[in-house]
Amino acid sequence: MLKTKNKHNDAELVELFNAGQKEKAFNQIVSKYQERLYWHIRKIVISHDDADDALQNTFIKTWKGLENFRSDSQLFTWLYRIATNEGLSLLKSKKRRTLVPLEGDEYDLSETLMSDAYFCGNEAQQKLQEALLKLPEKQRLVFNMKYFEDLKYDEIAEILDTSIGALKASYHHAVKKLENLLSED
Amino acid sequence: MAKEKDILKKLERLKDNAQFAVPENYFEKLPGSIMERIKSEEASKQVEIKRPVIKLIRNQLAIAASFAALALLAYTAIKIIAPDKQSDHLPLDDIYASLEQEVHELDEVFMYDLVNTESLNNANTPELSEQDIIEYLMEEGADLDLSLTDF
Numbered sequence: 001m002l003k004t005k006n007k008h009n010d011a012e013l014v015e016l017f018n019a020g021q022k023e024k025a026f027n028q029i030v031s032k033y034q035e036r037l038y039w040h041i042r043k044i045v046i047s048h049d050d051a052d053d054a055l056q057n058t059f060i061k062t063w064k065g066l067e068n069f070r071s072d073s074q075l076f077t078w079l080y081r082i083a084t085n086e087g088l089s090l091l092k093s094k095k096r097r098t099l100v101p102l103e104g105d106e107y108d109l110s111e112t113l114m115s116d117a118y119f120c121g122n123e124a125q126q127k128l129q130e131a132l133l134k135l136p137e138k139q140r141l142v143f144n145m146k147y148f149e150d151l152k153y154d155e156i157a158e159i160l161d162t163s164i165g166a167l168k169a170s171y172h173h174a175v176k177k178l179e180n181l182l183s184e185d
Numbered sequence: 186m187a188k189e190k191d192i193l194k195k196l197e198r199l200k201d202n203a204q205f206a207v208p209e210n211y212f213e214k215l216p217g218s219i220m221e222r223i224k225s226e227e228a229s230k231q232v233e234i235k236r237p238v239i240k241l242i243r244n245q246l247a248i249a250a251s252f253a254a255l256a257l258l259a260y261t262a263i264k265i266i267a268p269d270k271q272s273d274h275l276p277l278d279d280i281y282a283s284l285e286q287e288v289h290e291l292d293e294v295f296m297y298d299l300v301n302t303e304s305l306n307n308a309n310t311p312e313l314s315e316q317d318i319i320e321y322l323m324e325e326g327a328d329l330d331l332s333l334t335d336f
């Protein structure tokens with residue numbers, strides 16, 4: 001039955017992968033999640049090239065780790081966790097390489113935003129995006145996942161391995177900070 | 186609260202990600218690019234598996250080479266700093282053993298060679314007749330048959 005179906009649910013895809021049809025199952029997983037994960041990473045790292053790197057690394061790690069994946073957790077939560085780690089690691093390594101110690105991280109990402117050939121927002125979108133980049137990293141991550149990606153608190157808690165209470169606090173602080181930042185204009 | 190709603194409404198403009206673009210056909214090509222990278226990584230892993238012995242002893246080889254280089258450096262340094270002092274360090278026992286061996290090797294043939302050398306023939310020694318020599322040798326109990334036939 002597994003072999004004849006074109007679309008499988010996550011559990012079936014994992015089963016198919018472990019049954020030996022690795023490439024077929026993996027390609028379906030990539031096709032199913034690539035866009036969601038791409039936008040999740042893109043909001044973390046901002047530039048397309050960095051997002052592409054982190055996304056490819058995410059799927060390569062998925063290929064290597066799928067054999068040991070425990071089906072008691074959701075595949076999509078696991079993928080999101082890998083993607084988040086890849087995005088944050090890439091950002092960290094970029095910050096370490098930055099040779100402008102007096103400038104903040106926000107400046108870095110704003111610069112990245114403006115120099116990215118694939119940013120095509122208008123002035124208003126640019127201002128909103130820059131305000132988001134001024135949030136502390138964790139608050140920005142939580143805000144993006146809750147507000148833009150419509151993830152539930154319990155899903156975010158599983159992905160980020162943190163408590164729902166801490167997430168609600170982070171989201172609340174992020175909204176308050178955005179209020180202040182955007183009312184300044 | 187109204188302010189918060191206003192801010193979140195403003196941010197709705199970013200919800201569709203329209204401010205970000207991606208290269209043409211990016212998502213269509215992505216699965217192929219990822220599979221290509223996976224296959225190339227697995228191929229290079231295969232090559233590494235074929236050379237595990239070299240990989241395993243690479244560190245030991247490096248250490249051995251370092252020791253050899255250090256020993257060569259030390260030897261060269263001693264040669265340069267004290268070229269003549271090396272014989273001073275020969276143990277006395279070795280010197281005695283060597284001398285003893287040389288003394289035992291002083292046989293008739295060696296003595297004959299010594300007597301026959303040109304330098305000794307020309308040496309300023311008192312004139313001795315054959316008779317004098319024979320008498321001396323008889324006194325010393327030497328093997329006359331061998332000595333006389335060779336003369």
